[in-house]
Amino acid sequence: MALDELRRELDRIRRLLQAYGFVPPDEPPFDPQQGILYPLYTLEPYEDAYRILIDLPVANLDTLKVYTEDGELIVEASLEREIELGTPWSYERRIIVRKYRRRIALPSDADVGNMRIRVYPDRKMVEIVIPRR
Numbered sequence: 001m002a003l004d005e006l007r008r009e010l011d012r013i014r015r016l017l018q019a020y021g022f023v024p025p026d027e028p029p030f031d032p033q034q035g036i037l038y039p040l041y042t043l044e045p046y047e048d049a050y051r052i053l054i055d056l057p058v059a060n061l062d063t064l065k066v067y068t069e070d071g072e073l074i075v076e077a078s079l080e081r082e083i084e085l086g087t088p089w090s091y092e093r094r095i096i097v098r099k100y101r102r103r104i105a106l107p108s109d110a111d112v113g114n115m116r117i118r119v120y121p122d123r124k125m126v127e128i129v130i131p132r133r
Helices: 003-019
Strands: 041-045 049-055 065-069 072-085 095-105 116-120 125-131
Touching: 003 095, 041 095, 072 125
Parallel strands: none
Antiparallel strands: 041 049, 049 125, 065 072, 072 095, 116 125
């Protein structure tokens, strides 16, 4: 197998894993430059739909935005308060985060025009159900 073929196959596998909620270990859980956390999520495929659960602790759910763009589901929400990441003995390495954002690659048969969103404010979770075509 040529090197280019191997790279294409690895990219295809990575996209497939991401579509089912697996985040590659080399992806950090936040973007320090933009102050964004990437929330945990699961994508569960069913015969007739995809169910996505997103965990948004400390999120201000009044600011929740869910939309699609270029075959991806995008979920954003501000935090109720700033969160400082880092160690107590290293002021220079602290990171302030203010918002959640997650981009999830959707399978090609996802019918985003009929997606349903349910918010669980007591658990700070969002459930998104997207039917299959």
